[in-house]
Amino acid sequence: MPRQTSKLWAKPYLAALSLACIGSLCIASADAAPKTKFWNITGDTIVKFELAPAGTGKWGPDQCKNDRDDSVDDDERLAIVGVPTGTYDARMTYKDGSVCQAKSVKVDEGKIFSIEKKDLTNCTKP
Amino acid sequence: MTKLRKILLFGVAVLLFSIAAAAEANAYVIFVSNEKDDTVSVVDSASLKVVKTIAVGHRPRGIIITPDHKTIVVCLGDDGQIAMIDANTFQVTRKFDSGSDPELLNISPDGKILYVANEDDSLVTIMDFKTGNTIEEVPIGVEPEGMAVSPDGRIVVATSESTSMAHFIDTKTYKVLANILVDSRPRYAEFTADGSKVWVTSEVGGTVSVIDAKTYKILNVIHFAIPGVRPELISPVGITFTKDGKRAFISLGKANRLAVVDTSNYNVIDYVLVGQRPWHTALSPDGSTLYSANGETNDITVVDVASLRPTKSVPVGRLPWGLAIRP
Numbered sequence: 134m135p136r137q138t139s140k141l142w143a144k145p146y147l148a149a150l151s152l153a154c155i156g157s158l159c160i161a162s163a164d165a166a167p168k169t170k171f172w173n174i175t176g177d178t179i180v181k182f183e184l185a186p187a188g189t190g191k192w193g194p195d196q197c198k199n200d201r202d203d204s205v206d207d208d209e210r211l212a213i214v215g216v217p218t219g220t221y222d223a224r225m226t227y228k229d230g231s232v233c234q235a236k237s238v239k240v241d242e243g244k245i246f247s248i249e250k251k252d253l254t255n256c257t258k259p
Numbered sequence: 260m261t262k263l264r265k266i267l268l269f270g271v272a273v274l275l276f277s278i279a280a281a282a283e284a285n286a287y288v289i290f291v292s293n294e295k296d297d298t299v300s301v302v303d304s305a306s307l308k309v310v311k312t313i314a315v316g317h318r319p320r321g322i323i324i325t326p327d328h329k330t331i332v333v334c335l336g337d338d339g340q341i342a343m344i345d346a347n348t349f350q351v352t353r354k355f356d357s358g359s360d361p362e363l364l365n366i367s368p369d370g371k372i373l374y375v376a377n378e379d380d381s382l383v384t385i386m387d388f389k390t391g392n393t394i395e396e397v398p399i400g401v402e403p404e405g406m407a408v409s410p411d412g413r414i415v416v417a418t419s420e421s422t423s424m425a426h427f428i429d430t431k432t433y434k435v436l437a438n439i440l441v442d443s444r445p446r447y448a449e450f451t452a453d454g455s456k457v458w459v460t461s462e463v464g465g466t467v468s469v470i471d472a473k474t475y476k477i478l479n480v481i482h483f484a485i486p487g488v489r490p491e492l493i494s495p496v497g498i499t500f501t502k503d504g505k506r507a508f509i510s511l512g513k514a515n516r517l518a519v520v521d522t523s524n525y526n527v528i529d530y531v532l533v534g535q536r537p538w539h540t541a542l543s544p545d546g547s548t549l550y551s552a553n554g555e556t557n558d559i560t561v562v563d564v565a566s567l568r569p570t571k572s573v574p575v576g577r578l579p580w581g582l583a584i585r586p
Contacts, residue, residue, distance in 0.1 A: 177513070
């Protein structure tokens with residue numbers, strides 16, 4: 134192949150290869166970034182876990198869907214997705230249908246936050 | 260003061276001194292892992308006071324003492340490491356990478372090999388105690404936790420919480436010999452002193468399975484019923500056998516009690532009320548006293564084994580998880 138032609142097809146190829154490498158580095162670093170996790174120390178299994186910016190009542194999606202069992206047991210951790218650093222109210226539904234809240238929970242992205250039994254408030258039984 | 264009175268006073272003083280000296284001589288040390296405080300509390304058995312709080316690393320849970328009683332080894336779940344603590348100076352001496360999220364561990368009878376349950380990776384990591392090098396990784400079921408070593412060191416039994424199995428592993432070949440289905444969410448395994456049976460607690464199932472260590476058959480399933488306590492609160496976790504092997508103490512988690520089981524017929528003899536959410540227990544060197552780590556009351560309960568009565572509560576760190584005792 135003439136040298137001139139080889140240089141012509143090589144440039145887009147090299148550009149695509151560079152983009153692919155950068156892309157994989159981005160994915161790798163995202164995977165390596167610490168995950169935000171909720172540590173359940175409320176004493177029982179939570180089957181639905183929702184967060185709302187403190188005081189707004191605007192509940193986000195059920196974070197228990199991030200777990201293979203769709204629940205987080207006592208003393209276990211749950212990955213929290215799509216929640217930036219801030220102060221939130223948490224709403225927890227338990228296996229027996231009771232629902233409790235915890236107010237003004239500080240969430241730091243990439244870190245672990247916990248809720249204990251003593252933090253529970255406004256609990257309603259089914 | 261009359262001569263007789265002086266002699267009597269002297270005699271009383273000598274007697275009191277002797278009692279104190281004997282108590283001191285028999286004193287031992289209890290190490291308690293505090294999951295939320297990232298510490299290990301050191302409790303003196305004579306005074307029942309915390310004499311030191313050791314900062315160890317993040318999320319300490321499983322804790323053991325080496326067979327030579329020189330080292331405490333504790334899992335640091337959030338660090339992916341195990342920490343070694345000098346059992347006499349209470350200093351952290353070394354840390355090794357142990358695989359992701361180590362929860363519980365055990366050691367071979369000769370003190371040379373560590374077996375670590377890696378909760379995140381569904382693995383048992385086998386490590387050299389001296390070098391900290393990983394010798395082997397054995398894949399098992401999902402969310403490993405329990406880790407029992409047979410008295411002869413030939414078999415390790417690991418439990419997997421989500422798969423609800425007890426896995427028998429040959430320590431020479433690292434092959435999984437059997438996967439035994441037990442009741443839901445097995446947390447802990449313990450061999451009987453003669454190595455013939457393995458007891459496995461199922462936290463959600465609310466039972467203890469007794470497995471024949473040679474045939475892998477389930478010989479018995481122990482159920483618990485506590486008047487006034489809802490069955491779903493009965494959540495067995497830790498197991499400790501008495502020195503003579505005749506009784507087993509089972510921590511019942513949310514039921515806030517220890518069950519006392521006659522090992523000859525698997526009957527429940529009694530329930531001992533302790534602190535809230537007892538997780539694991541440990542026996543004193545002479546077998547007369549049992550200590551229970553109670554996660555929700557942040558204390559340990561002292562239980563007299565002969566009378567099966569709790570005698571005292573000792574505050575430790577937050578969310579106490581496990582205990583190890585240095586004679």
